[in-house]
Amino acid sequence: MQAAALKQAVIDHLHYSIGHPPVAMTLHDYYYALALAVRDRMQHRWLNTIQTNFDLKRKIVCYLSAEFLMGPHLGNNLLNLGIEQEARTALAELGQDLDSVLECEEEPGLGNGGLGRLAACYLDSLATLQRPAVGFGIRYEFGIFDQEIHDGWQTEITDKWLRYGNPWEIAKPEVACYVNWGGHTEHYRDEAGSDRVRWVPYRVVKGTAFDTPIQGYGVNNCNTLRLWSAEAVESFDFQAFNTGDYYQAVEDKVVSETVTKVLYPNDEPQIGKHLRLGQQYFFVSCSLQNLLHILELADVPVENFAERYAVQLNDTHPSIGVAELMRLLVDERRLGWDKAWAITVQTFGYTNHTLLPEALETWPLPMFQTLLPRHLEIIYEINRRFLDEVRARFPRDEARVARMSLIGEAGEKCIRMAHLAAVGSHAINGVAALHSDLLKASVLKDFYEMWPERFSNKTNGVTPRRFLALANPGLRALLNETLGGQWPVEVGWLHELEAKAGDAAFRSKWRAIKEANKKRLADYIRAHTDIELDPTWLFDIQVKRIHEYKRQHLNVLHIVTLYRRLKENPGLKIPPRAFIFGGKAAPGYFMAKRIIKLINAVAETINADPDVNTRMKVAFVPNFNVQNAQLIYPAADLSEQISTAGKEASGTGNMKFMLNGALTIGTLDGANVEIREEVGAENFFLFGLTAEEVERIKRERYHPTDYIASNPELRAVLELINSGYFSRGDAEVFRSVVDNLTFSDPFLVLADYAAYIACQEQVNVAWQDKEKWTRMSILNTACSGKFSSDRAIREYCDEIWNVQPVTVK
Numbered sequence: 157m158q159a160a161a162l163k164q165a166v167i168d169h170l171h172y173s174i175g176h177p178p179v180a181m182t183l184h185d186y187y188y189a190l191a192l193a194v195r196d197r198m199q200h201r202w203l204n205t206i207q208t209n210f211d212l213k214r215k216i217v218c219y220l221s222a223e224f225l226m227g228p229h230l231g232n233n234l235l236n237l238g239i240e241q242e243a244r245t246a247l248a249e250l251g252q253d254l255d256s257v258l259e260c261e262e263e264p265g266l267g268n269g270g271l272g273r274l275a276a277c278y279l280d281s282l283a284t285l286q287r288p289a290v291g292f293g294i295r296y297e298f299g300i301f302d303q304e305i306h307d308g309w310q311t312e313i314t315d316k317w318l319r320y321g322n323p324w325e326i327a328k329p330e331v332a333c334y335v336n337w338g339g340h341t342e343h344y345r346d347e348a349g350s351d352r353v354r355w356v357p358y359r360v361v362k363g364t365a366f367d368t369p370i371q372g373y374g375v376n377n378c379n380t381l382r383l384w385s386a387e388a389v390e391s392f393d394f395q396a397f398n399t400g401d402y403y404q405a406v407e408d409k410v411v412s413e414t415v416t417k418v419l420y421p422n423d424e425p426q427i428g429k430h431l432r433l434g435q436q437y438f439f440v441s442c443s444l445q446n447l448l449h450i451l452e453l454a455d456v457p458v459e460n461f462a463e464r465y466a467v468q469l470n471d472t473h474p475s476i477g478v479a480e481l482m483r484l485l486v487d488e489r490r491l492g493w494d495k496a497w498a499i500t501v502q503t504f505g506y507t508n509h510t511l512l513p514e515a516l517e518t519w520p521l522p523m524f525q526t527l528l529p530r531h532l533e534i535i536y537e538i539n540r541r542f543l544d545e546v547r548a549r550f551p552r553d554e555a556r557v558a559r560m561s562l563i564g565e566a567g568e569k570c571i572r573m574a575h576l577a578a579v580g581s582h583a584i585n586g587v588a589a590l591h592s593d594l595l596k597a598s599v600l601k602d603f604y605e606m607w608p609e610r611f612s613n614k615t616n617g618v619t620p621r622r623f624l625a626l627a628n629p630g631l632r633a634l635l636n637e638t639l640g641g642q643w644p645v646e647v648g649w650l651h652e653l654e655a656k657a658g659d660a661a662f663r664s665k666w667r668a669i670k671e672a673n674k675k676r677l678a679d680y681i682r683a684h685t686d687i688e689l690d691p692t693w694l695f696d697i698q699v700k701r702i703h704e705y706k707r708q709h710l711n712v713l714h715i716v717t718l719y720r721r722l723k724e725n726p727g728l729k730i731p732p733r734a735f736i737f738g739g740k741a742a743p744g745y746f747m748a749k750r751i752i753k754l755i756n757a758v759a760e761t762i763n764a765d766p767d768v769n770t771r772m773k774v775a776f777v778p779n780f781n782v783q784n785a786q787l788i789y790p791a792a793d794l795s796e797q798i799s800t801a802g803k804e805a806s807g808t809g810n811m812k813f814m815l816n817g818a819l820t821i822g823t824l825d826g827a828n829v830e831i832r833e834e835v836g837a838e839n840f841f842l843f844g845l846t847a848e849e850v851e852r853i854k855r856e857r858y859h860p861t862d863y864i865a866s867n868p869e870l871r872a873v874l875e876l877i878n879s880g881y882f883s884r885g886d887a888e889v890f891r892s893v894v895d896n897l898t899f900s901d902p903f904l905v906l907a908d909y910a911a912y913i914a915c916q917e918q919v920n921v922a923w924q925d926k927e928k929w930t931r932m933s934i935l936n937t938a939c940s941g942k943f944s945s946d947r948a949i950r951e952y953c954d955e956i957w958n959v960q961p962v963t964v965k
């Protein structure tokens with residue numbers, strides 16, 4: 157029996173792998189031993205998958221991403237292997253509780269937010285759909301910082317996730333790549349008389365692979381996440397030592413190892429740092445060298461590269477890959493330019509994740525030249541040929557040529573990475589229907605006019621395994637009972653729940669599950685904040701990175717509006733609500749950090765005010781991450797998706813809430829549009845300006861003061877915040893937030909304020925009819941199938957990658 161074998165495996169690992177005497181055994185030891193035992197159970201599937209892919213010579217998806225926000229592995233692997241119950245039994249027999257053991261895992265937070273988590277969901281779907289795939293990324297020694305809240309302010313703590321070891325990865329020191337930096341190029345003529353270029357680097361950094369198995373759900377396929385770690389080429393440079401330059405050798409080692417030290421904690425705005433470009437080039441070069449090496453092992457000619465690999469660029473972070481593949485093919489494999497270029501374009505696909513101008517990556521030319529002199533030459537040559545093509549297609553249109561150039565010449569010269577990615581890819585996609593349309597109409601308009609056939613939409617998706625089956629065991633049991641056990645891979649079946657929405661007994665079960673989830677979250681929040689929430693209240697939740705375009709401050713304006721109404725009219729009848737927030741701010745993002753402080757200040761005042769705290773409370777959950785997200789999404793009644801229309805490329809939290817039966821209050825932004833289409837307008841709380849209206853208002857000059865002048869309640873709310881009422885009399889701390897809204901308001905918070913408040917009143921009306929609300933909740937889950945990452949990955953495989961399923965024995 158599995159449980160007995162698993163128990164023995166845990167005992168063996170406790171003894172042989174961990175080696176603590178019983179007296180020193182900790183809960184973490186049980187976690188580690190179980191993790192190793194589970195990894196052992198994936199090992200033969202993993203090796204079989206790799207061998208099968210090699211033998212069958214099938215095309216492989218290579219997902220290049222600077223971020224993979226995997227979340228805890230243990231629970232997910234138990235789920236995907238179908239041995240959760242066995243593990244629970246095995247641990248119980250050892251006197252341990254599985255849930256407590258699961259909590260021991262330090263999650264690998266190797267990403268900032270949506271972009272990194274999407275990559276993780278896609279790896280889950282690729283394995284589950286039996287598609288050969290490798291995720292390539294960076295093994296950051298320190299991932300996204302841990303957030304602590306002190307006196308309402310965010311503080312950042314280094315994420316030492318490798319401190320107690322990582323049972324999931326296998327180091328592959330023999331899979332090593334050498335990556336050049338800096339120096340200069342030399343042009344020479346080879347033996348055959350051809351012109352060639354040699355790159356003489358200033359430094360060489362060694363990359364070694366760390367592999368993590370990615371187990372598919374209910375299948376044998378087990379793919380690989382390969383993360384690269386940087387080290388010095390020689391740990392001891394004896395030459396330097398002997399000549400007395402020992403300290404130079406030590407310094408070189410430190411510089412090399414710095415490359416993969418830490419994840420840059422910025423979501424969206426780009427940081428023009430030398431080291432960041434170095435990270436990008438490092439992992440992309442290692443990955444592409446590795447692909448070429450594997451091709452060689454398989455005896456496949458390099459000319460067939462694009463038949464064997466589909467390489468996807470997760471935003472522009474890996475887009476230096478276009479120039480690097482050209483360098484590897486032309487300089488190192490000695491292919492002709494045209495042949496190399498045809499392979500490159502056939503190989504790459506590019507996914508864009510943002511239209512925000514401050515997030516579009518560009519690199520100052522001098523910095524680029526210093527780090528990657530050979531790539532600069534290659535980019536010039538790509539650009540020369542490309543602009544010739546533009547001129548041929550659009551004669552006498554030099555303005556267009558300047559707009560499309562890979563080199564930006566307005567102000568400081570720079571390399572435009574989105575242009576490099578677009579020119580070097582046969583497929584370009586946005587991540588929601590609206591976003592893909594805006595992409596074609598704005599940032600990449602000229603490219604769309606040049607190559608319309610390259611563009612498509614691939615609406616994002618999330619894995620129903622982690623975010624429903626694993627996160628919401630109560631609902632999982634009900635779905636198993638109602639739909640059978642196949643729903644996690646056949647989410648279309650969720651539609652059968654529509655019929656159940658009319659069944660009062662089913663609704664009552666549904667409500668009980670939601671309330672239990674709310675209680676579970678309330679316990680967590682009490683333990684981490686001392687704030688006591690009542691699980692019978694409406695749980696209104698906004699969790700995501702803190703950013704002005706996501707408009708957490710609009711949510712705060714609603715809270716303060718309600719607060720004032722209750723203070724002025726103590727008899728006011730409103731259904732009680734818990735307002736729950738979570739999310740990290742980039743450490744250097746002044747306004748985002750103030751918004752966190754504002755939420756906590758408002759929370760402190762309201763939660764302590766007996767006039768209101770029986771009807772409203774506010775909580776900020778510290779350190780939002782994948783682990784606590786799994787408690788948060790299932791506990792939501794209302795999902796806040798209130799970004800300025802046109803700014804959120806897709807959003808994926810919106811999908812995780814919907815999957816778990818939350819109703820959405822939202823703008824027509826990103827995937828909200830499609831969520832509303834799927835669930836029906838009557839089951840979605842819509843408010844706010846459309847993307848088109850936002851653009852028109854901005855064009856015609858926006859005056860936030862007009863909205864203040866015409867809305868006394870809004871004015872009073874802003875004045876109350878500004879007065880120091882929520883900040884113990886300090887009238888300075890929120891001045892920057894209020895002034896920004898009053899005099900600039902770049903994301904039209906005030907323009908949408910009245911509509912948002914009115915829409916929240918509709919929420920209250922709907923909430924008061926419990927049966928109706930439950931029906932709407934069930935319909936949200938029922939209609940969420942489209943937002944499974946399986947659907948998204950099938951589309952990528954069929955329409956971009958041309959990668960078929962492979963059965964693994």
Ligand code: KOT
Pocket residue numbers: 269270271272274422423424425426471509510515516587616804805806807808826
């Ligand atoms: C970060 C830096 C530069 C360029 C883009 C980003 C970025 C975009 N990071 N996260 N995103 C989000 O990606 C998600 C997955 O596609 C989207 O759902 C979300 O709307 C983006 O904001």
